[in-house]
């Protein structure tokens with residue numbers, strides 16, 4: 001009786017656990033990344049160290065591009081999801097992607113449209129040729145949930161050698177003149193220096209209370225990257 005009930009619960013829990021693991025495993029397999037560090041589904045993909053110039057990375061390049069152009073309020077965000085389309089996570093985005101085949105992918109088809117069905121819709125600007133090519137290449141490379149960190153050394157913390165590179169890879173997609181996340185432009189030294197001086201840069205990347213954690217919708221920067229930013233700020237956030 002009671003024992004039976006316990007047995008039933010244990011069986012149920014075990015079943016759920018197995019289903020969960022199997023599901024996660026499948027998501028991992030689906031990324032087809034040969035175990036080199038891609039993560040599953042909407043989860044946080046583990047970063048591969050070393051960014052190959054021939055690879056387009058979802059976390060570093062595609063998610064910022066889509067977030068900054070498609071998930072603003074009133075479009076395909078968590079609250080609005082216009083036409084039922086929500087593009088805030090890898091899993092959601094993959095509903096419109098045929099991995100390995102950009103021309104069969106809805107996501108790619110809508111961004112290359114030349115009529116009113118184009119996304120982002122007019123009067124918003126279309127993606128640039130470079131941005132379209134990036135999305136196309138990412139899909140054709142298997143549309144993996146991949147993430148890379150360049151080689152990082154805390155002894156290197158000048159603006160040009162460290163800060164600009166991190167921000168260029170992980171922030172500028174959402175913080176540039178045509179897409180000013182939070183009204184902040186990080187595409188120039190002056191823009192970065194402004195948030196360095198007012199404390200928001202460090203507060204957001206270190207995920208301190210009271211700040212929006214950055215990079216938004218992406219894994220936290222590595223400890224090494226956060227330390228480089230901190231050292232650069234402490235040394236006077238110079239344009240060096």
Ligand code: HEC
Pocket residue numbers: 063064067068166167170171172173174175181182183184195200201204205210211212213214215216217218221
């Ligand atoms: C996917 C888009 C996106 C990415 C990527 C992103 N940001 Fe943001 N950022 C935003 C938005 C939108 C806001 C406005 C606040 C909010 O919505 O959370 C913001 C706000 C901020 C703020 C103000 C935070 C505050 O609490 O006042 C800073 C500083 C900032 N971002 C820096 C960065 C840095 C540095 C990176 C890269 C490491 C980054 N962002 C990556 C979209 C993004």
